[in-house]
Amino acid sequence: MNTSTFFNGLVREDRVHRSLYTDPAIFEREMTHVFGAVWVYLAHESQVPRNDDYILGRLGLRPLIIARDMEGQLRALYNRCTHRGARVCRNERGNARTFQCAYHGWSYYNTGKLRGVPWPEGYACNFQDPDFNLAQVPRVESYRGFIFGTLNTDAPPLADYLGGIRKPIDEWLDRHPGAKVEVREANRLKYKGNWKLAYDNAADGYHVVFSHRSLLEMERRTSHGEAVGMSFYMGKPDNAPMYVQSFGRGHHFKDKRPNVASRPGALWEMEAPHPGMEYFEGEIRRKLGDRAGRALDLAAAEPVNINVFPNLSILGNHIQVFQPVAVDETDATWYATTVIDEAAELGGAVDDVNALRLRTQEAFPNFGEVDDAVNFEEIQRGLAACEDEWVYMHRGLDVPGRVVTLPDGSLKAPATDEIFMREHMKEWARLMTAAPAITVRRQP
Amino acid sequence: MSYIDQAFYDALVQRFSSWPDEPAADASLREQCTALLLREARLLDQGRFEDWLAMYSERCVYWVPGTPGGDPRREVATAFDDRRRLEDRIYRLRTGHAWSQAPASRTVRMVSNVEVFRERDNVEAVMLRSNFLMSDFRSGETRFWSGWCGHQLRRTAAGWEIEVRQVNLIDCDQNLRNPSLIL
Numbered sequence: 313m314n315t316s317t318f319f320n321g322l323v324r325e326d327r328v329h330r331s332l333y334t335d336p337a338i339f340e341r342e343m344t345h346v347f348g349a350v351w352v353y354l355a356h357e358s359q360v361p362r363n364d365d366y367i368l369g370r371l372g373l374r375p376l377i378i379a380r381d382m383e384g385q386l387r388a389l390y391n392r393c394t395h396r397g398a399r400v401c402r403n404e405r406g407n408a409r410t411f412q413c414a415y416h417g418w419s420y421y422n423t424g425k426l427r428g429v430p431w432p433e434g435y436a437c438n439f440q441d442p443d444f445n446l447a448q449v450p451r452v453e454s455y456r457g458f459i460f461g462t463l464n465t466d467a468p469p470l471a472d473y474l475g476g477i478r479k480p481i482d483e484w485l486d487r488h489p490g491a492k493v494e495v496r497e498a499n500r501l502k503y504k505g506n507w508k509l510a511y512d513n514a515a516d517g518y519h520v521v522f523s524h525r526s527l528l529e530m531e532r533r534t535s536h537g538e539a540v541g542m543s544f545y546m547g548k549p550d551n552a553p554m555y556v557q558s559f560g561r562g563h564h565f566k567d568k569r570p571n572v573a574s575r576p577g578a579l580w581e582m583e584a585p586h587p588g589m590e591y592f593e594g595e596i597r598r599k600l601g602d603r604a605g606r607a608l609d610l611a612a613a614e615p616v617n618i619n620v621f622p623n624l625s626i627l628g629n630h631i632q633v634f635q636p637v638a639v640d641e642t643d644a645t646w647y648a649t650t651v652i653d654e655a656a657e658l659g660g661a662v663d664d665v666n667a668l669r670l671r672t673q674e675a676f677p678n679f680g681e682v683d684d685a686v687n688f689e690e691i692q693r694g695l696a697a698c699e700d701e702w703v704y705m706h707r708g709l710d711v712p713g714r715v716v717t718l719p720d721g722s723l724k725a726p727a728t729d730e731i732f733m734r735e736h737m738k739e740w741a742r743l744m745t746a747a748p749a750i751t752v753r754r755q756p
Numbered sequence: 757m758s759y760i761d762q763a764f765y766d767a768l769v770q771r772f773s774s775w776p777d778e779p780a781a782d783a784s785l786r787e788q789c790t791a792l793l794l795r796e797a798r799l800l801d802q803g804r805f806e807d808w809l810a811m812y813s814e815r816c817v818y819w820v821p822g823t824p825g826g827d828p829r830r831e832v833a834t835a836f837d838d839r840r841r842l843e844d845r846i847y848r849l850r851t852g853h854a855w856s857q858a859p860a861s862r863t864v865r866m867v868s869n870v871e872v873f874r875e876r877d878n879v880e881a882v883m884l885r886s887n888f889l890m891s892d893f894r895s896g897e898t899r900f901w902s903g904w905c906g907h908q909l910r911r912t913a914a915g916w917e918i919e920v921r922q923v924n925l926i927d928c929d930q931n932l933r934n935p936s937l938i939l
Contacts, residue, residue, distance in 0.1 A: 404929075416926035493768050497822050497831035502931035525853040587838040591761035643931040648832040667762075670832050678835060679848055682856040689895075 315411035317744045319665030323741040325685050325734070326706035330695045332740075333506040333703070334590060339639035341744060344463075346622050347372030347636065349748035350475045350561075351453075351460040353624040354378050354388055356631060356647065358457065358494040359405070362421060367405040370635050371449065371461060377401050377423045378459065382409050387753065388461045389424050390752065393555045398448070423625035423756035424448045442754035450753035456485055457492065458624075458631075464748045476559035476722050479679055480567070480618045487614065489657040493649035495631065501644045505688035507623060507636040510644055511736065514619040514627075515556050515566040518707060520545040527680045532585040540584045550726035554615075554654040558723040562736035566727070569615050576605030579612040586671040595664040607658050611668035614674070621736055629650025629673055640692050644685065644710055648673040705737065758838050759815045765829050768817065772906055773825070775883065777879055779871040783824045789909065790870045790882050792916055795805065796886075797865035800938055805846040808938070809839075813910055813917045818842050820939055834928060834935060845938065856936035861894040869904075882909050882916075892937065900925050901939060 322329040331338060340376055352371055355378045359367050366379035366390065375391040377400075391399045393413040400411040400420060409428055412419040419427040424446040426439060437444075449461035453470040458481070460470055467473060474481070485491045503510075513519065520542055521528065530539040554569035572578050583589075592611075597604045613628030626630040631647040650669055653662035695703075708714045708729035715725045725731045780786070792811070799808040819828065820835040820908045828836045837845060848854050869887040884907040892899045908920035925932075 320935060353785055400805045460881060497826065498931075499822065500929070500931040502933045502936070504933070511767050523855065526851040526855070529851045529853065533844060534840065585758070585840055587836060587841055588760035588765075589758050591758065622905040645931065667765075667829065670830075671836065672826070674836060678936075679844070682934060683840050683854065686856040687937075756830050 319354075319741040319744045323737045326709050327702040327704050328737050330698075330701055330703055332737075333508060333692065334639060334695050335741045336639045338744075339506075339636070343372040343374075344750055345744050345746065345748060346735065346740065347616070348463040348750050349467070349743055350464065350622065350747065351451075351462045351467060351470050352622065353620060353633060354449075354452070354461050355494075357386070357454055357459060358492075358649075360386070362407065364407045364409050365405075366401070366408065366422065368401065368403075371463075372636060375399055376449070377422075381422045381658055383423075385423075386452050386459055387422065387424060388452050388459075389422070390447040390449075392447065393418055393577070394426070394444050394446060395429075401663055422444050422755070424754075432669045437527065445754045445756060447752040447754060448756075450639035450751055458482065460701055463750045465647060465751055466749045471533045472559060474564065474620065475561060475616060476720060477563040477565060477620055480565045480616060481620075481626065484614060484616060484709040485617060488610065488651055489653045489662075490655060492652050492654075493629075493690070494652050495647045496650050498648060499674065499681075501646070501677065501681060501685055502637075502641070503644065503685040503688045505685075505692035506643055507634045507642040508740075509688040509691055510634040510642060510684075510732050511619065511621070511623060512618070512705075513688070515617050515732040516566045517545065517549055517554070517556060517557075517566060517732075519684075519687075520549070523683050524680050526683065527676075530679060534585045538581070540582050544568070545727075550728050552727060554727045556716075556727060556729055556732050557727050558732045558735040560721070560735070560739075564619045564703055564732035564736065566617040566619075566732075567615075568727075576603075577704060578605075579615070580605065580608035581605060583612045583672055584616075584675065588667055588673060592667045596661045596668075599661045599664070599747045600659050605660075607661050607665050608668075610658075611672055613666050613672060619732075621739060627678065632674075642688075644681070646673075646677045646681065705733045709734070711725045758840060758855075758892050759936070760838050764815075768819075768920065769827055769829065771883070771908065772920070775885065775906075776873045778873075780874050780882070782872070785874075785882070786870060786872045788916065789872050789882065789907075790867075792918070793867050793870060793884065793886055793905075793907070796921075797867050801863050801865055803860060805849065805938065807853075809846060810840060811918050812839065812842070812921075813912075813919045814839060816842070816918060818845075818923075818938075819920065820925065820935075821928055823922070823929045826928070830853070834925075834932070835923075835939070842871045849938075854936065856934055857894075859894070861892045863890055863892050865890045866906075880911050883907065884909065890939070894934070899933065903928070 369376040369378045377389040377391045393400045398415045400413045417430045426444045452461045486682040554568040557565045618626040623634040635643040650666040818837040822834045830935045835881045871885045873883045887904045890901040903925040905924040
């Protein structure tokens, strides 16, 4: 197979082939050429705050133990006993310096190094051989708390891979005291559809008033005519100040902040009512007086979608991850975050802010994302029509003046444009055609 | 206006963290509570959401923890609704544009293992535990939701009203497929 011709034939300027979403062989290739070849988000540092903390995770289909080892180094160990292949750790999270396999008792340090095997005198081999250590992701780095890993020894440094998407991530972090957030569990959804359906949707401004019509109507019920939620999508969204921006490498950004006044408190005013709203807002105003606006804004959803290829979307206050399970199954996990206020910038109101922020974050997964997920499932079903080959992504293509190239090389377009998905599909085709240097690491 | 405040959260978590071990022996009380649970299940299966909400007190909570025993003060819940958010939930389902429930699920809820607990000397409130298994047919597939419910009931002149429905799915911390129906 001439892979270049093959994949370039599947991804055209204005459309992609249905097999991207339906072909198990393409899915299998993605597990190395995408989920292996590039930096992939693994976990947030707040999920493993102390030495010896660990959580279970995934890189594509590979089961991982994401650990902060005994010396504080972040590692992504393969959760796979070197002996016969069983998972060595079956708890979702914990604190442990060693892991022992339940099958034959082989044990490992959280650096990946083999600690011991029962009755080693029964073996002729040398257990100092690194091949007996747990395999681990060779390159694991954190960008300001976001832990990424890659199996590709040729991949650029993480900061270079992120490139222009770093600025939106920085701004998202920097609006918080100490520029830090803490993950506090998640709303976890699953849909019977390909993972790329969620990434195709991640900066989509075209679908909002149709897919989320019931959410918009619901928010109108209690908002008494005020502009809340995503109401700025009504009317002509392309005339609004919000925009979509593509940074290359498949990363993109939907910035709805220009729709919102920049004064403190303006973002909070856009939140639809939620449990505890009045009481905790009252507490924040009581404690902070005319400084309350900035604190209240921290409880509101930041109006951005920051999308890092292949499967990370930072939106509102959420860290969303789409984990591929099968060609037609995806786990979409919406990790909620809270504010940490080590320097007490919020005058004792941090718990009140978080009491609001937890409840506001439940809204979109409950009342919005469920409708997107069903639409993704319906796409997967529609795509079974094998003679109907093409999936169109041409909104805005060849419309004069629609897409603007900025001085930094990024592409900017109105909110409903599909430039972002055309760009990530080009990157996808490039990756599927490439020959990445995939390795695992055995030396701790 | 939400009645949820710090004291409300603290009392809720405290009450649902400390279940007694011995159920009340009063057979008549257990029968009344079971009848209430069966009516609740039937109204939901029949899609009579407004009639279902009428069984609830003004200051009610519908709570689906996102982890076993998950504390809503510390983490997001799968669902944590006060009465206003419950009204929102029902309103959304009634718009006809809630695609995750259009068409709506056909459900049958089985309720069993009912145990009634009362605080010593308190005739105004009871706590219930019950198990449920809900079959959910939608869009060509039947799925199952399984768990146990904790209820807090309050006596009124007209009978019992529901103050809290806590739905503890056995897979609460897993990725759930279309949890958009009222569980």
